[in-house]
Amino acid sequence: MATTAGDEHTVQLMLKRWQDPDSGLDQAWREEYMVYLSFPDPNKPNKVSVVNPSGSVLHTAREKEKPYTSDQEDPEVVQPYAAYSPAGEPKGKLVYANQGKPSDYHHLNQTMDLRGTIAITRYGGAGRGAKAINAAPYGIIGVLVYTDPLDINDGLMSDVNETYPHSWYLPPSGVERGSFGSQFGDKLTPYLAAKGDTYRIPEESIPGLPPIPIQPIGFKDAYTLICELGGDAAPQDWQGGFNCTYNFGAPGFKPTSVFNDSDVKLDIFNHGKIVNSSNVMGVIRGSVEPDRYVIYGNHRDSWVHGAIDPSSGTSVMLEITRVLGGMVKRGKWRPRRSIIFGSWGAEEFGLIGSTEYAEEYLTKLSERTAAYINVDIAVFANATLRASGMPSVQNVIFKASKQVSAPGLDSTSVYENWIRYFNRTSPTHGLIPSVGYLTGAGSDYAAFVHYLGIASMDISYTYDRSKTNARIYPAYHTAYDTFHYASKFIDPGFVGHQAVARTAGNVLIRLADSLVLPLNCSDYAESLEEYLNTAVSLYQEQLQAKNISMEPLKRAVSSFGKAAEHLDQVIHSSDLANETPLKVRKINDQLMLVDRAFLNPLAFPDKYGYRHVIWAASSAGKPTFPGLADAFAKAESSGLSGDWDKVHYHLSVLSQAIDAAASILADVI
Amino acid sequence: MATTAGDEHTVQLMLKRWQDPDSGLDQAWREEYMVYLSFPDPNKPNKVSVVNPSGSVLHTAREKEKPYTSDQEDPEVVQPYAAYSPAGEPKGKLVYANQGKPSDYHHLNQTMDLRGTIAITRYGGAGRGAKAINAAPYGIIGVLVYTDPLDINDGLMSDVNETYPHSWYLPPSGVERGSFGSQFGDKLTPYLAAKGDTYRIPEESIPGLPPIPIQPIGFKDAYTLICELGGDAAPQDWQGGFNCTYNFGAPGFKPTSVFNDSDVKLDIFNHGKIVNSSNVMGVIRGSVEPDRYVIYGNHRDSWVHGAIDPSSGTSVMLEITRVLGGMVKRGKWRPRRSIIFGSWGAEEFGLIGSTEYAEEYLTKLSERTAAYINVDIAVFANATLRASGMPSVQNVIFKASKQVSAPGLDSTSVYENWIRYFNRTSPTHGLIPSVGYLTGAGSDYAAFVHYLGIASMDISYTYDRSKTNARIYPAYHTAYDTFHYASKFIDPGFVGHQAVARTAGNVLIRLADSLVLPLNCSDYAESLEEYLNTAVSLYQEQLQAKNISMEPLKRAVSSFGKAAEHLDQVIHSSDLANETPLKVRKINDQLMLVDRAFLNPLAFPDKYGYRHVIWAASSAGKPTFPGLADAFAKAESSGLSGDWDKVHYHLSVLSQAIDAAASILADVI
Known part of the structure; x- marks a missing residue:
């Protein structure tokens, strides 16, 4: 539990592993924050x-x-x-x-x-x-x-x-x-x-x-x-x-x-208390682009023993660092970009360690981070992969999951198994696994998505929903979330853990080591188009009656789509391996930084920490732009002209953010 | 005057010059905004x-x-x-x-x-x-x-x-x-x-x-x-x-x-009116780093004829684009980085064109812009150069001004002449010309400094203060600011205009074409140290009595200084011309992006558009951190504990911004 003697024990464990001369990282250290927690x-x-x-x-x-x-x-x-x-x-x-x-x-x-x-x-x-x-x-x-x-x-x-x-x-x-x-x-x-x-x-x-x-x-x-x-x-x-x-x-x-x-x-x-909580950080320095980061993280604190939450994720992270660290230490491999591992503190009290880290290094992380991978509860159950993230990361998860065998199914890949449980038909790709969106603040990806606008993902193995309706694995946050429980009921043989470690590790290596960043902007465009279609069918008629035009939003989504398509063509038609490093960097920066244009600190005046206009939490429950959906719901219910003004305002914020993102994907000059 | 027929005439003039096949730029176009102006x-x-x-x-x-x-x-x-x-x-x-x-x-x-x-x-x-x-x-x-x-x-x-x-x-x-x-x-x-x-x-x-x-x-x-x-x-x-x-x-x-x-x-x-105002934009594409921008701008609108304000600056800009454009068109030269020229509209109504441009392309400009050069009124008088900017641009202005002859003084450089009129003793450099700070919003640099946090400068030729106390050149914003007035009384022979064109053009070429960006972070550190010393001597005693520590600020300024010194050493001890392009880019990005860490949209809740915690406008009139000075003055005058809390809050904002900037200058991993 955060800031207890047990927490300090896990800090030492992480440091020992990550500082191991044979299988550790280049560097590992702790970062401390004085945080406000609440205890009985x-x-x-x-x-x-x-x-x-x-x-x-x-x-x-x-x-x-x-x-x-x-x-x-x-x-x-x-x-x-x-x-x-x-x-x-x-x-x-x-x-x-x-x-x-x-x-x-x-x-x-x-x-x-x-x-x-x-x-x-x-x-x-x-x-x-x-x-x-x-x-x-x-x-x-x-x-x-x-x-x-x-x-x-x-x-x-x-x-x-x-x-x-x-x-x-x-x-x-x-x-x-x-x-x-x-x-x-x-x-x-x-x-x-x-x-x-x-x-x-x-x-x-x-x-x-x-x-x-x-x-x-x-x-x-x-x-x-x-x-x-x-x-x-x-x-x-x-x-x-x-x-x-x-x-x-x-x-x-x-x-x-x-x-x-x-x-x-x-x-x-209960009483509040300001206590010292640590993140443990570890790094593998990039060989070619040390100033480009791929961050991989999970929290370290639990409520009780936390065998599943968070230690299933921590064991996956430790396995990945052991393997990658070993290759680095033996001089066999070093990634192109730097990899930063974060073992976050005090997540259970409100994602505190990861958020303080994001707040402390806001600008640096925003300038340099290509992606964030979160594996918290690695295994809810061992039936299928589940993934959520920005649409741009969908493709790299697909590629990775095709290279890993599904647990207990020798000739089936994680991808092939996954598509049976969660799937959708994409206008571009046909039938593919369905990747969720990170709209809320359920784990440590929150600060990376909402506050920093970094392409992020959350990966786990989970249930066969035909077999249970449990809202989460039943021992969640109880004294029964133990090694005994995990090994006997959640993932006997830890095969799900292995599948997640291989999949997330594969994603991590692709992000850190590919010449061209495996972030797909056309998939982003597809999601924006779907959001737009939903918004038009839900809102356009009523907005027109209020003299609020959706045309700027339509134009912006269309610009984004065209710019994404063009950039994709540039990538696919170029022999980038033989291009100058700065030409490749230019494209990588476009892919890496496009999400930052979606940030607007004024977009959600009532939602603390939410600045990403596309993926915020929403109470309206509509599969479309969250701020628009909420503002519309409020105006429709109150009928106040001031509330319709806020819909119009948010539409301008949204359209201009998408326009700005499109201009980042477009030819740089 | 903005949005009049005369304004449109100047739009066409700029487009014609910048689209000239022999001396124009790679591209030129207009960008239009619907802006709220006020007319009699x-x-x-x-x-x-x-x-x-x-x-x-x-x-x-x-x-x-x-x-x-x-x-x-x-x-x-x-x-x-x-x-x-x-x-x-x-x-x-x-x-x-x-x-x-x-x-x-x-x-x-x-x-x-x-x-x-x-x-x-x-x-x-x-x-x-x-x-x-x-x-x-x-x-x-x-x-x-x-x-x-x-x-x-x-x-x-x-x-x-x-x-x-x-x-x-x-x-x-x-x-x-x-x-x-x-x-x-x-x-x-x-x-x-x-x-x-x-x-x-x-x-x-x-x-x-x-x-x-x-x-x-x-x-x-x-x-x-x-x-x-x-x-x-x-x-x-x-x-x-x-x-x-x-x-x-x-x-x-x-x-x-x-x-x-x-x-x-x-x-x-008087009545308000929403009217169409244009910026005219022109570009020379960079050869090696097209996705790095140096922006050079001035407004185009005036109140009446505006021979000095703004046309002295516009003539300087046109001369620079004629010379550079000619070299580009003849295939003699192309800068390493892209140069963007902006002829801003509606500046006289509140820096509108440049601000709308910054708002529209906020993220892209923030990610890619190395520096902004503003030459508005190029010649107030023809006695001496005057320059203001972030401390990091001081050195490049010095270097440029040493290569230009002072008007009317054949064997004296602009630099040597300048140091006679404005000088100070720097702890590092000894006696040097004194470069001012861009704390206010006097011209189109405002959005670049305060809203985008881009290293910016404002350059002009100005008075011999021993000869006049005029608060500005007397025909400013009147019907007497004409070609006759300018050529007869402000700058006979236009020698001051030439000196500014040569100096600003030299600065521009250095910024756009140097392998390593000529932005000096140690000079930034020196200014922060001076601000700190002033703050400590003005505030420390009273802050201690209120239990507010200045130690975090001292530590942050010290970290910044050490990181700057280290980065300077890396630059000077490396043979960067023979380094890989990405190693040079890494250093250039550190120099270019360090200012972004000083931005905090919450730093000045009452000051529209101000986000740069070091250079904001201040009413306290103290040569130190503006937000701290204002918060302290308010608390001292009201004595309210809530106002002392705001001093403490701002100190935290400030210290953390400087710490964050230091971490950008420090080794990337």
Whole structure:
């Protein structure tokens, strides 16, 4: 866990590996930041209890997860808690608020006065902290959150024969920990590296934190509470996996319950703390273009043992550095470009280590970095590859995955296996694996994509979705994410780990060592055209009625497409291996730097850290330009002319960014 | 004048020259923007009059300047006006408000009620529009501004034998026109290129415009008004060159005056208009590094004939393009890097053409531009060179100026002459010419310095300050800035023009054609160290008392110095001509891109367009880091802890920017 003795142990491990004289890197070092984290009080554990009117405690939720192996009995296992939840001791009648979305609380509030209540919610549908942020305006004073067996266990609940250690499913006392802050990076030093003397905003000014106490519990305790709730039955889509009806709460428990008239009380003793967190950095110096970087990273911290999250990714990274480092040390190989490896600290608290690194070296990284590869949870399950990234990296992942055998399928490549699970029909390429987009901030790619505008990707092995509906592997962020669990249930024989190491390593070598950067701008153009088509069909009619033209956006996307096609032709029709180094560099710089034109620090005034106008998070849920979709949704709902002005403004921002990107791909003069 | 038929005529002239088959450039074209300008109404001229209580007009200010040559009788001469002054017809008692600084109005307000008055102010001390912005909070309803003979004419006033056409001095009816807006770039499209469909803010939301009508007049009319003012005598430093005592005004005129009891009335009919303004762009393609740009520019528009402002600069630019273009066309020469020439439109209305260009091509220019050279008014007078710029360009200007003969001084170089007029003792170099800093937004370098962070310089020939105290050449922005005036009084024989063309052309060739970019990072370090020393002596004690450490800033400046010294050593100890092209490129990129690390869009939340933390405009008037100086001054004056927090915040921004710049100069990996 970030900044603990265990964390320091992993720092030393990484340094030792990367400084190994036979298989290490050219250089490895640590970079330290003073970051604001949130911890429970080991001497005063958080409590969730049912208290009757006379003050008697009728039920207390488990403080720690039930042990099935010695791993859960390790004294270093942190009590489940909601990092960045405020301390507090709210007590009130319980209500069931489904997933804690704004619409959920709105629905509840139609029929009851929520002031002074405690809401119990299930994971999913809304961000962790959002469940509390959405609740507070209704006067709700505390929130519980749990993982419903329907959402994680395909409905299974019993630890007698169904859940871990009998399967990969979450035991009844398992609790998903997590950061409940909504912005990435250190919370006290927005847009600045969190050095010792850096100016820090007051804790009370941190935006995006839960305003009221919130605490996660296991589904066994949730069962005890929810099945006793009074009031009307909640709608069908609010019902979960328990063998009882999920009622709204009256508020409070049903009259026939032993909990009748009782309150639920939260005793939360979390506290914030500024602590020293380290990134471990390692480098293989490029032979020809040392000032061009390919960055490969993963976080090092976990919530508990973190065998899968993050150590599946870290083991993949260590295997890649061992192999590449060994070749470098033996003098067999050195990449054309420099490779930087980052073992990020404090990711679990909001992608802090990678974000501080990006903030500290913003300009240098922006000027020199060709691509960022993120492999965090390397193996969710061992069925198929999954990849997300800028469209320009799709092709290099395809090429790499064609050269690696799929685990357990000797004559099938990772690519051939992948296309069976995720595929789409591209206008240019026909049937190909479907590569997702990095629109959110789910792992350490966030600062690279959104803040730096660097071509990035996230790679893992994952589920066969026909076999499970689990929203994530069930032991995620619990005390059951252990070596035993990983080796027995997630990836026996670690064949998935190997496939990811070979695929991501192949991608890395291609990016670091190819004469021409394997970034494909025509694939970028194809995605922009799809976004445009969606935007036109969704918005054009209404925009025309408001006298807002989509023509500049159409012209910009068309310019980008033409410039990309032309640059592709130049690349394919030239004998670049026999060209002067500066001619090749010119093309590589066009490919590398085109994404920077999509950055605009004013594009998303309300979204911290988001500057990339094409890939930002969006609440509108439309497969098109995120800022346009959100601005349109807001204007359509409010009808205010000021909101339509913002749509027009964002359209100008977007069109000009795409025009600017096109001018980078076009002939340089 | 921008966007008139005359402007179009100059567009065609530039295109013709730059497209000339024998002496033109590789390519030339126009780029158009739809920009918001402000004009008087030719059918309803602005009026300034003295009106007595019965409504009789006792005096009317001249509407146009007095003709001495046919130039002033040209019907295209625009009536003197304050661009971006609102229309309005305020009438009130007159007061004299010195230079219209906040302290001037504050002083006046001590002894009288300013509500409903008209203030007359002289140019200087405060920005044009600021004179109205500062006035409005006191209830003043209109402002006049004139050029006092003491400030421009070394006290001379008579057109019988003293002023133009007898000398370079301003005739009594001469009026300085100008833009009275305070931000640069098109006013309706902040941070966006002003294309046809671009979102525009409402006119009433434009920040930084005069809130009350303001109008410039000649000093003959100002004399008539000021010498009749009643009330107490203004302080000594408010007195100007007129042979009367400058009184405050009672408000209003003295009882013994024919104007007793009369009001001053302004009838202002200015109106805003969105019009098409063009930049003319020309290019010489680089032979080896076409994707590295050196940009050379000047505006094309003037207020009236503009022989000096801007045509002295434009003639220099045309001479340079004629010579270089000729060599290119004859196949004799082609620069290593690409040269882009910009003939900017609508500079006089707030540096609009160059700023829109920077906004449109922000990312591309930032990625590829090695330097920007601005030669606007090439010759203020023909005594000595004057140069301002980033410290990194000092050395290349020195080298160039050593190779050019000073006008009229055969065996003296421009450099040797220059050092006699402006010099300083550098810790590294000893006695050298003193190169100024580009902290403000006085010409088209503004967007390149402040918004793009490109190494920039501004070059001209200027006065012998022992011979005149004129705040600028006296015909500036008047109908007397003509070829006759320029050739007779500013630069007979155009020898100053030649010296500037040779010097700036030499600088341009060095930047475009040297193997290693002639940008000196150690000189940058020296300036940062001087700024630091000043900051420490001015602020450290008080900052320590507030528990704000200057150590991070000291460490950052020291890192920058060490990295610069190291890079200099690498350059000087390497045989770069025999190194691989990519090794040289690596060093050139370090030199070219280091300034980008100084950009922070959050550094100056209240200063539009300013992102370079080292060279911004500052109101504190201290020769040190501008944001620190301003934040400190504000905190010291308010004493608010929130303002001290802002000092701390800015110190972090500044230290981290310098650290980031140092890391760009340091070994790349």
